[in-house]
Amino acid sequence: MPDDTHRFGDDRLTATVRAEGAELQSLRDAGGGEWLWQAGPEWPRHAPILFPIVGRLPGDTLRHAGQPHRMTQHGFARDSRFTWLWRDGAGCALRLEDNDATRAAYPFAFALDVEWAVAGGALSCTATVLNPGDGPLPFLIGGHPAFSWPLPGAASAEGHHLTFAGIGALAARRLTGGLLDASEYISLRDGTLPLNQSLFEKDAIVLPDFPARKLRYAAPGAALEMQWDGYSDFGLWSKPGASFLCLEPWCGTAAPLGWDGEFMNRPGATVLAPGQSRRFSWQVRPERSPD
Template sequence: MDRHTLSNGRITATVKADGAELCSLQDATGQQLLWQAGPAWPRHAPILFPIVGRLKGDVLRHRGKTYPMTQHGFARDQRFVWAEREPLSCTLVLQDNIETRAHYPFAFRLAVTYALDDDALVITYEVSNTGDEMMPASIGAHPAFAWPLPGAEDKASHTLVFSDAEPAPVRRLDGGLLRAQSEPSPVEGGALALSEELFVDDAIVIDQLASTSLRYMAPGAPTIDLSWQGFHQLGLWSKPGAAFLCIEPWLGYASPVDFDGEFSRKPGVIHIAIGETRRFVQHIGVS
């Protein structure tokens, strides 16, 4: 498999061309911090594009036509082209092609850059509209971190500490679609005590996100600091019994259960003008 490894002595990260996916993240001592795609879930940190979550009936509607579109879009299953491969950075690019246009009738360029900056991995996503009409889209990150983290006693010792209080209600899913009713947030102030019970009812969708960063931590374990720019929602997900926690900055979310209209009018999508490039950034710090 075509892979590229970045290392600066403090962080070592490996990226593969398939899906432009981060598949390894190690600290200075070589401890693996990323889920290694076990049987419970066969991915590491997929890129979600051009949708986040599911569309009703797995169908995208545009100008009276329908296009099949599976959960989280097709980018994670496409092979990207290497545009740059350096010791401390790399860039991969996906452009529309015959296969993508069968699902998403828009011309686009998606460039993903991974770069090491001291004790952080910086991931930059650039979405360009290269076509001749407005382009509706969503984009999201989906990194699965080890849970428990190496050196931690157990899963229950872990906490997420948000940069801001998160009092707004959260959303849950029904068949992959957003339920009509929201639920009280399990975040108390700015902290979420982690447990498997949180995810018995699938993912937690924070669609009124106040924070722009959080800390994933446990006594005796490395600390992971995440921050994001341009993403306005956050998904949290795990499978009970599986040793991972997905912490997912998003711009967009699954369709509401009662929405089955034109994709351009779907709640959560952005509209990228002809010739415009939108930029989104995720920082993953390790200490």
């Protein structure tokens, strides 16, 4: 088994994760259908872990104690090599800890554990942030999995939709230069949003303080149920012309346009006291069946 990847699963679902970024690389059903975007030229990633920021900071600069630190979009975890904690036939766990390189961009002690597991035909991802230092730890965190569009078993990209039970409209924010800007409402019919590429012509759809904790991504012939816990916000994104849809549970969003302050006071940041930890999880269950 290559040291940089691990494959695991059950009789219904098989996943592959790599040490670089603790990133999910593949999610296949028993029929061989690939549910995860395969990092094509339109976007060279699959399912990055966003930490210690989600989105952008003004000028790609994190300010702490009056000092600037370079911090690019979505943080450094997605480009960092994690250490394997354990691996078996049902899953794996990996860890990233602060080091000289991370402290240059993010001057805080931290540990980020990411656990992946398959059970009962569902995939789960659990991220735990720990503060081993002697001062407060501010951070944002998010998932960024890109799922196939069209889904395996669907005849085409037409007819795909998202359903959020009990929600009549999406109170969305849009981005300008990667920063949180204009508000808009996106109407739903019976909680359902028909999907088309034009939704993403203005970049991602950001849903701050999103009340839902589950959704259904579906088309005739296939569906994917997603649920999450610990995350307060959500993002939807696709690149027009590409065959993926990102379903992104977040805790925090891009910085608001016009804000440029200390990271400790960053809107939407979670702050852990020394010795504290916080857990975040999401799960998906793919099914090939009539919608």
